[in-house]
Amino acid sequence: MTASDYLCAALLIIGGLFFMAGTFGLLRFPDVFTRLHALTKADNVGLGLTVAGLALQAESWAVAGKLLLIWLLVLLAGASVSHLIAQGALQRGMRPWKR
Amino acid sequence: MDIPWAVMLIVLPLAAGLMAFVWPRVAQTLVLCCSLAIALAVAGLALQLWHHGVFHHALGGWEAPLGIGLYADGLSLVLLTATALVGMGVSVYASAYFTLDDAHHFWPIWLFLLAALNALFLSADLFNLYVTLELMGLAAVALTALSGGRDALAGAVRYLFATLSGSLAYLLGVALLYHAFGSVDMATLAGRMTPVPAAWAALGLMSAGLLLKTALFPLHFWLPPAHASAPSPVSAVLSALVIKASFYILLRLWIMLFGPFAGDGVAALLGGMGTAAIVWGSVQALRQTRLKLLVAYSTVAQIGYLFLAFPLAAAAWNAAAVLVLSHALAKSAMFLAAGNLLHFGGHDRIADLDRVVQRLPLSAFAFALAGVSLMGLPPSGGFIGKWLLLEAALAQGRWDLAAVMLLGGLLAAAYVFKVLGHAFTQAAVTHEPTAVPARMEWAALLLACSAILLGFTATPLLSLLEIGAPFGGSGP
Amino acid sequence: MSAAFFYALAGAGLFSIGLHALLAHRHLLRKILAINVMGSGVFLVLAAMATRNGIAIPDPVPHAMIITGIVVAVAATALALVLMLKLTAETGQAVLPGRKKEDNP
């Protein structure tokens, strides 16, 4: 295995940890706003690391470019949809959780 | 030059359906022309089959098992004839029945239904049959719900779940057959079938799905509400053609694939269900107070006759095919006539029919003629079918089946006369009738007459059925 | 090779679960979901067994059949949903009404 293979594996594993943390937050956090927080933050970074890891293994720049595009699209969609969910929750009278 | 009549039977209604969808204003003219063209194409196909034997068409130029085959023999021809005749009658009837808005929705779906039926009767490919089943089922459900209202919607929803689950059971059977024997072409499969567990499972799943769609007792629960609450021309098509389509597939599967290894036990089971259907459906029909429900339960009973053929096997297939055609003609006439009475009086309570014999003689006459065929009295088509069936039963010493047939005939007479009796008497409360367009009366009457005339064409009909020897007889 | 059989068993399971839900539930939306699960079960049997000889060159014919099936399923689902909504508008409930008394004397 080369150095880039090790780097790739490390990125994928750290990305996976972020996904797990996000999932854990989704399951354990008390209300919709904190869950969204956990989910989007962790998934954006987790996916970013995964994409970075995979890009190292990509056969060509075009493939790497597609991977980057996927990440950007998910960032955009994730941020917008989270905003819409939070907005909808507020409109239905849900208040953010306070300890 | 060989004209591909069979291909026209599929392409014409599809094209007309698309045009009727895009330009609703010309839809009615299109439908009437198209149903006439379908009848001509069926006649052309009949001549072609008569002279050249079975029709085979490799779609896309790819022979089975890679491609899909179209195939027509005597049995397909009988079903196509039923579709063409009932299709013409219903098209004429519907052109006077619907309001303008409903008609705009009705015509394209109706044309797609005709295309689906024709495609189904011509398909030689099990997966393609699934697609045609779905096209037919969704069209039938949409038409059932067309007039709206609580009963029709509930009937349509119940029908939808029955037809979808039936299709999926059928498709799972197809999947098992494909993975066991490597083809979905019926003829290819017929050469490869062995009684492995997958074949038995496919037999169970496909039969169950198709029996549900055919509404054989005790899987008939969805039929009466759907057929009774649909608009009358739709009821006619559902009872006359749609349930026959799944029966046709079942018959083909049984003869070509499953019959040779399934044996007598399964056949006896189907015959038993048929017996129960005749008794239960007739008794229920007799108990109904609403005319369309009575006719719908009569369908449940008449389906039973078709399944009496299974324990009698090869000797009775002809009888089943003739019964399919005669019931299609008689039952569509009966539903159209019932629709006229409903339209005329604004209700279909049997007890309040109020002298319709004098006031609506053509429709009452059509109902009576159709009843003659359902009872199996000579010289109707129903008589020929039931006579052939009786003959087969007696030849094999099946007195029990013969007794059931006679009982069913008596019960049919009872429920037909129950209606006709009230048609002569004056109701307690007379009501203001609505005029019935002449086209609606004549459509019902002509279909009823053709159900009777069928009795006089028994000889050519039986020799047409021999084409391609779908029943493995001694045909050419 | 064993994965093919394993997925096919899961497909048979999905079909059975869906059929059970179709029969047991009264709510129409639930029945529509059940039909879709049954369909997915059939598709899974079709695709899984196509990989029996190893995953490298699967048979494309079942795949084409499944795509056809998925499109038919979405068409049926759309029609079922609109019928359900219309029936709910008529009766106030998204369940099949029982038979009326006058139909069954």
Added chain:
Amino acid sequence: METLIAGAIDVALALAVVGLAWGALASADLFKAIVLFVAFGLVMALVWVRLNAPDVALAEAAIGAGVTGALLLAAYAKLRAASPDANVARAGGMRGIGSISIRILILLLAAALGCAVWTLPSDYAGLGKEVAANIDRSGVSNPVTAVLLNFRGYDTLLEVMVLLLALMGTWSVGATAPQRETAPGPVLDSLSRLLAPLLILVAAYLLWVGAHAPGGAFQAGAVLAAAGVMLLLSGWRLPAALAALPLRLALAAGPATFLLLAVITVLLEGRLLQLPPLWAGRLILIIETTATISIGATLIALFLGAPPGKEDRQ
């Protein structure tokens, strides 16, 4: 090691699929059931990838989970508006002996199915070889597209008719209560402005790439529909001038082109849908392009429920 990991993934995916289906069908909350069902569809897409069926995976993600999910959620919103207590479905209508006997029957069925599947021969006699032997004459190099548009093109012709028929049926049933209109807000507005053109581009790519790689008309049509649904959600409506004939033409264009080609081939080549090998690639592209437009339009119209211009006339 690798086969072990692959096996573990397969087991996890199969269990997840069955578990999600169970959850979707058993959960008391209807909204939760729909969300679980969409999740089920997405995991199914992963299963298709594992089974080396990327075309199916795309179709499942786009149509099975995507479009179906959108249809289900839209119907759910309308259902809640129509009857507020519709959310929690009362648990099954069957109790006692009926319920028990159904369970026994289902278990017997599952056992029989399992037995039938398990005893299938493990050497496989599918049609893969026939497809491979004839693919050079099909006009495309993606075998699934070759089957869908050439070898079994007739199925696909009927299938696009099924989709259009569902729309005819939907329109004939009539409009239901219109959806509650909310102001789209700046975020949804700008998101759809950004994504809609991109989605159209993706649809075109999927359509074009389908000839030699996973993709094709149905997947592309579903992506096109996603763009349309997004525009609908952010308040866009079809201009009244286009609502009648032009819309119907767009809906029928795909099926009509397909059918017209079928008629031409039967006249010129003698067989319905017999595509001459020299022309097959181009003809398939024509069929798929028009089909994509019609499939997209049909799916959007199914999402809307009523023909444009009629949804307000309740």
